[in-house]
Amino acid sequence: MKSYNNNYLIFLLWALPGLVSADELNQSNTAWVLTSTAFVLFMTLPGLSLFYAGLVRSKNALSVLMQCFAITCVVSLLWLAGVYSLIFSDGGEWQEIIGGTTKFFMPQLVISSMVGDIPETVFFMFQMTFGIITPALIVGAYAERMKFSAMLWFSSLWLVIVYMPICHWIWGGGWLADLGVMDFAGGIVIHVNAGIASLVAALVIGNRKGFPTTAMPPHNMTMVVTGAGMLWVGWFGFNGGSGLRADGSAGMAIIVTHIGAAAGSVTWMFIEWVRFGKPSVLGIVTGMVAGLGTITPASGFVGPAGALVIGITAGVVCFCATQIVKRKLKIDDSLDVFPVHGVGGIVGSLLTGVFAATSMGGLGLAEGVSIFDQVKVQALAVLVTIGWSALFSYLILKVLELTIGLRVTNDEEEQGLDIVMHEETGYHNL
Template sequence: MFRSVRHRATLYALLLGLLAPTMGHTETVNGANTAWILTATALVLFMTIPGLSLFYAGLVRAKNVLSVLMQCFAITCAASLIWLVCGYSLAFGDGGSMNAWIGNLQNVMLAGVTKDSLAGDIPETVFFMFQMTFAIITPALIVGGFAERMRFSAVMLFSCFWLLVVYVPITHWVWGGGWLAEMGLLDFAGGTVVHITAGVAALVTAIVLGRRRGFQQQPMMPHNLTMTVTGAGMLWVGWFGFNGGSALAANGDAGMAMLVTHISAATGSLAWMMMEWIKHGKPSVLGIVTGMVAGLGTITPASGFVGPGGAVLIGFSAGIICYFATQMLKLRFRIDDSLDVFPVHGIGGILGTLLAGIFISADLGVFSGQGYAEGMAMDSQLKVQFIGVLSTLVYTAVLTFVLLKLVNLMVGLRVDDEQETQGLDISQHDERGYDI
């Protein structure tokens, strides 16, 4: 996804074409790479439904459990169609004179893409599907910022508009040959494209919508932590496809990405658990799974560039810093980011993108990564990383705010007080999650 990864994948494809027997239905298809990306695609979709759906659903109150499941499921369907119609073409097409900012519309409805079309040495349909799963999970992550109080019609309109106006352009900037790719931004699997965009959008949405009724005045405990832990386990497993698949090949890059992903998740979990143990005297299940997600999100942009030693430090930093960010956002600023999307994904994405510029260095001993591409010095790389973080943050915040105001004019953003008290399951879907 980063241009150096593309260069490696192209080189591997050329070498395999010369040295290996033909695999697949054309002379240039790499069967091993294709099989791995097919598997990774299934794993990333597994992250959203059922992984993220169950993780979020367990964290809300019982009267809103179906609403969260419905939102994740519906966003999956809508994002899939948007990606087919024009999202993929705009994100990965050659935009000509506008290529620094956006792609073209040559592949609308996958026009010109057949079963024999290739992206590198894998079928383009497989690349399309893999990238589609990223386009699905990113707006679904934002659900945690407005859970329990947004109209379902507003959720759908906002998610569709946001995917096209925010996610697609930033994807092109970073992975589609746009201006950040040309600068050399390190974002292997989505620190900027996925986690910063989703985290910032969730924060802006939480501020615009306002706090839930009774926020910090009455308990709003997760109604089913067993469900949340089940979803967390699915996220952990699915993340191997998320990061490992971003190598776009079944090779050492994919293997190292999976390794550092696991190490960071484990370290983040223990670091968050340690902070809770110190502060409250007991470790919590909610804390350890949240630390896992923080570790996973933070390693994501760096997963193709760092080694296991760097992954330990990245995961540890994620567990500590994201923990304090969560406390500060709720207690000091009193912002009701309901399921902690910004402090976990937003802060994690920012932290991981910046740390990628440090731990890629080959001069850090046991903490060394893969070394700088094209001879870029650490200070220059950190400058590029900072520009990537800042531009993604500002663009996402401004456009998210504008879209929220537009959707509010169209259908209204928030349910009324009576509907919120009743719960979104009944008020928005006329169903109950539990009938006991």
């Protein structure tokens, strides 16, 4: 009987918030966003970490894992210090441009604090995971050659100067939100933003020693596929949780996310099969990431048929972009961040304005807004993001280059960042 009473007390304590504040707290929505938060963090640690680490050479695998881990820690602290506040709090007369300072270090945050019908603690953590993965994506552009100190400074400054204002403009009630931009889970805020920064970073830091004449294949494809699978699963929280509700719209977001990923994978696989005679494992997982990145802005607005078209388009366009960037332009965006995430984000953001319309099987545009009108707004947001990200990513990188330096020496690059930066190796038999 004592055990039963204790269990009953625990149940009452758990249920009490719902009993006391049933008109405010939605426990289903809260549980779903909590779960989605774990999914999105899982995308960076360990999903993206393993995906990127497997793609580089063995002498740099540990450095990539370290970079993703360190970015997770640093961004979390900056988020608490003020980034969250400047995105999601009331900026008063400056609201169109930036949020307020009242939530620096979250002094007023208590268990009962709410955002809509979920606790602010949950919203704070969910949005933090998006802030973490965005600069982590850029690691793929400068992998195998940037100093660890420069990486930390760049990621921190980029979060504050580039990610924070764009995120506020679109998700925090800023001027682009007022124009009606549709970016459900981060096609513009995350993928276009990080993709453009990656292209700029690759250009500023320069190619790896030996690129493009020396082959630099992934050192561990098993690790790559494992990380890719984690990204696919984690993306259900990324897109499915972005509506902050456990309802049919979350279910639809997950369906179209899955269809987009599958269509991107199969399309990329068949293109390689036709062009090179054999489908590659690297190709099918890259097509998956392209499909996921491209469907992300549309995931809360389109139906399955629209997702199929978007996924196929992602496979074709992003494949061509990788060939142009690497083979034609000879830009060493090491892990194809710009051609996959940047180009995919641009394509997906524009197609959102098309396939969100009910006439195209979507969930509908705003009243009185035509497909043409919405595509214009989407294009404006994409162009603004490209300009802002390119300009300030360049300035941050040049300042760091002139002060602490961006990249390791040729000898250090030859030796590998695992030993040079961390005095450790990922594999003891090397």
